[in-house]
Amino acid sequence: MKNNPLPRLDEDPQLRERLLPHCRLTSGEVWEDPEGRHRVACADATDPRQIQNLVRDDRAALAIHDPPYNLVAFDLRNVDAFIDWCAKWVQLSEQCMSESASFYVWLGADQNQHFQPLPQFMILMQQLGLFESRSFITMRNQRGYGTQKNWMAVRQELLYYTKGTPFFEVQYTDIPKILRGYYKKINGRKTENLERGRSENIRPGNVWVDIQQVFYRMEENVSGCYAQKPLKSTERIIQASSQPDDFVLDFFSHSGSTLIACEQLGRRCLTTDLDPIYCEISIRRLEYLRESGKSGWQNGHPFEDVLERDEQILADE
């Protein structure tokens, strides 16, 4: 395994300065996939003009949004300002979606701050009235924090909303059914759940315990990114709530997880990030997948070629 990770890009302004000249998008620009399937924009999720440039006349069957909600974001904004900001991109997203569509949002709940912004966001969604609430999913992380004086915080929240009557296909996990019980009489014969079920495996339900958090040993790891969602979680959403060739919207691309899962599952991704470096990472990750079949760089990184070239130039000078 190559051991050449990038540090967290949000904490390294000097590295950012070195990478920016190698980013092909600047604010407002859109990258067109040469294979004609996806588009990546360097755009603000709350800017109607920039989002229109990305989405055009296409309409998404599914949106998966993972906005910044971590402590950095909270330090920068109070919760009311954060919710006003959310209202803008939620409304824009709805305008870019089909009459029948699914809308998923990952959101944190700060246990030291009355679980903000989760409850405020739920109330916002109720007030906007654009979507029906469908499920409140929790994904369990392997690693947590706060183990000594509190319950270890290991959850990630995922809200599922719909409008109209969108496609939904039940997904099964790789976890075998092991518990017997739930006897039911069918045609006079007592049957039990294992023989009645449509699958040998259990459904994920709304608590997901079978998804590995991304870490440096995994092929899909994109070092430099600080908020990468596991591909398995994105794939689960895409398979449940969209069909081949559907458009999938993601306003907060970062490491490009939605783009990569769409490529692998034959969907078409329309995605954006405000930061040109994350746009470049997303595009490079797609290109790398197509060249090598790999979904990430494990403990290497997306800018190996350009940084090695820069270092060679400096050494030659």
Ligand SMILES: C[S@@+](CC[C@H](N)C(=O)[O-])C[C@H]1O[C@@H](n2cnc3c(N)ncnc32)[C@H](O)[C@@H]1O
């Ligand atoms: C939590 S990360 C998304 C992680 C992503 N789901 C993944 O798996 O890699 C949030 C991203 O939103 C981007 N962002 C922040 N404000 C934005 C805005 N107004 N418009 C678009 N992107 C924004 C940040 O640059 C960051 O890359």
